[in-house]
Amino acid sequence: MALKGKENKPGWIASINPWVLRIVNNPERLAFVLHRITGVLMALIIMAHIYVTGIPAHTGWEAWIEEIQNAHGITPVTLYFFFFAGIAWFHGLNGIRLLLVEFLGLCIGEPEKPKPPYIAPSLKGCQRKLLYLVFALWAILWILTGYILFVA
Amino acid sequence: MSFDPKAATKIPPKKVTFRIKRFNPEEDREWWEDYEVETYRGMTVLDALLKIKEEIDHTIVMRYSCRMGVCGSCGMTINGMPRLACQTQVAEVASDGKPVVTVEPLKNHPVMRDLLTDFTKFFDKHRRVKPYLLRKDVDERETGDYEYEMLPEEHYNIYEYTLCIACGLCYSACPVVASTDRFLGPQALAYVWRYVADPRDEAWKERLEMIDTDEGPFSCHYAASCSAVCPKMVDPGAAIQRLRSALIKYRLGLYKKKRISKKVGPMEEKKPRKDLPPEAKPVDGVDPWAKDQEPVKIPVEKLI
Numbered sequence A: 001m002a003l004k005g006k007e008n009k010p011g012w013i014a015s016i017n018p019w020v021l022r023i024v025n026n027p028e029r030l031a032f033v034l035h036r037i038t039g040v041l042m043a044l045i046i047m048a049h050i051y052v053t054g055i056p057a058h059t060g061w062e063a064w065i066e067e068i069q070n071a072h073g074i075t076p077v078t079l080y081f082f083f084f085a086g087i088a089w090f091h092g093l094n095g096i097r098l099l100l101v102e103f104l105g106l107c108i109g110e111p112e113k114p115k116p117p118y119i120a121p122s123l124k125g126c127q128r129k130l131l132y133l134v135f136a137l138w139a140i141l142w143i144l145t146g147y148i149l150f151v152a
Numbered sequence B: 001m002s003f004d005p006k007a008a009t010k011i012p013p014k015k016v017t018f019r020i021k022r023f024n025p026e027e028d029r030e031w032w033e034d035y036e037v038e039t040y041r042g043m044t045v046l047d048a049l050l051k052i053k054e055e056i057d058h059t060i061v062m063r064y065s066c067r068m069g070v071c072g073s074c075g076m077t078i079n080g081m082p083r084l085a086c087q088t089q090v091a092e093v094a095s096d097g098k099p100v101v102t103v104e105p106l107k108n109h110p111v112m113r114d115l116l117t118d119f120t121k122f123f124d125k126h127r128r129v130k131p132y133l134l135r136k137d138v139d140e141r142e143t144g145d146y147e148y149e150m151l152p153e154e155h156y157n158i159y160e161y162t163l164c165i166a167c168g169l170c171y172s173a174c175p176v177v178a179s180t181d182r183f184l185g186p187q188a189l190a191y192v193w194r195y196v197a198d199p200r201d202e203a204w205k206e207r208l209e210m211i212d213t214d215e216g217p218f219s220c221h222y223a224a225s226c227s228a229v230c231p232k233m234v235d236p237g238a239a240i241q242r243l244r245s246a247l248i249k250y251r252l253g254l255y256k257k258k259r260i261s262k263k264v265g266p267m268e269e270k271k272p273r274k275d276l277p278p279e280a281k282p283v284d285g286v287d288p289w290a291k292d293q294e295p296v297k298i299p300v301e302k303l304i
């Protein structure tokens, strides 16, 4: 009897679950997971945004503009802006990194002869620094956005 | 893959529990089984598995051959990361605080039994990209009188990709392969780039056009897990990005292969050296450089 193997594919949902595979020295995967999640959230938010901004077209713009202009401190509107800013900053910054690396083939290092500790050229040097820069800028810009929304 | 160079000097915990994911295709049953193994310094995960097979449970099925990271058949998911079992020291993955090592079959490859996975799809994709030199003049390629010229720096450019042992670890770590069967995977695409960049290959246009589909580099999202797990430092992730940017440039009419090398030769006929020690001298009547010769039976007395 020919035995049939068991499919062993985690699927795309599982592929963004960091516990399915725990690969060391691979923050790029974390960036990939965050990029996917923020991308999906942005698509949803944009749809909601179009819907919500469509409402004052029927009810009048004055109340809407007033609400937006007076939004400071912790209110549902500023919280929404804060989370949207976090999502958009990451997706945008990481997107620039991906454009450089994926489409222009920059920053992935030069081929080299394997030598200990055997880290692939694209996982060190320019590309990795760029990734850390993305994370650092993301944190700074998000905190700054929070400061402007909640404090200033 | 980055190896812990100090692993060989470390002493693993005296007893380590190996938690192995088993699968029985006849009953379609999957379960985890624990085995406790006494370790020694320098023990690899493959050594431990073989010890389990010899001493505790003969029914465990796995694939291995060379035991030294050359054949690429012992890939497994060890503590959640695709690794070669023969190149992973127990001291690297188990510690006194957590003397447990989980061993699962490679993901993205169908499981046949226990740790044994089926590589048919993986090798099909490998074959599909035509992993060999293609020249317009087939005769020239088939008759071995000539060799193609290649400069050291050109060799250096593709050298890391030629080290691939087809172990399938990168394929198993890839989140895109996990979600679609169509993607060719990091290993096959690294091979495409290896031949596109190889000055001896003439089919770079055909190769680029062949992968300009959703099977090709545009499906890659650069999670770079392939490069992070590759035991031979092949860096398939970078190869895919090179391929993608080359493809974009090619479609814009901006990419051209730098050089296609010419054949050089015919190779000089090699004559046996005169200064060889007598025991290394070729046997009379046997021309070691002759082509298509029948295997010659050499009388034993001539050899000793």
Ligand code: SF4
Pocket: B072, B163, B164, B165, B166, B167, B168, B169, B170, B171, B186, B187, B190, B226, B229, B230, B231, B232, B233, B234, B235, B236
């Ligand atoms: S590229 Fe590396 S991980 Fe992938 S099959 Fe080749 S040797 Fe294995």
Ligand code: FES
Pocket: B064, B065, B066, B067, B068, B069, B070, B071, B072, B073, B074, B075, B084, B085, B086, B087
């Ligand atoms: S047994 Fe050959 S690579 Fe591990």
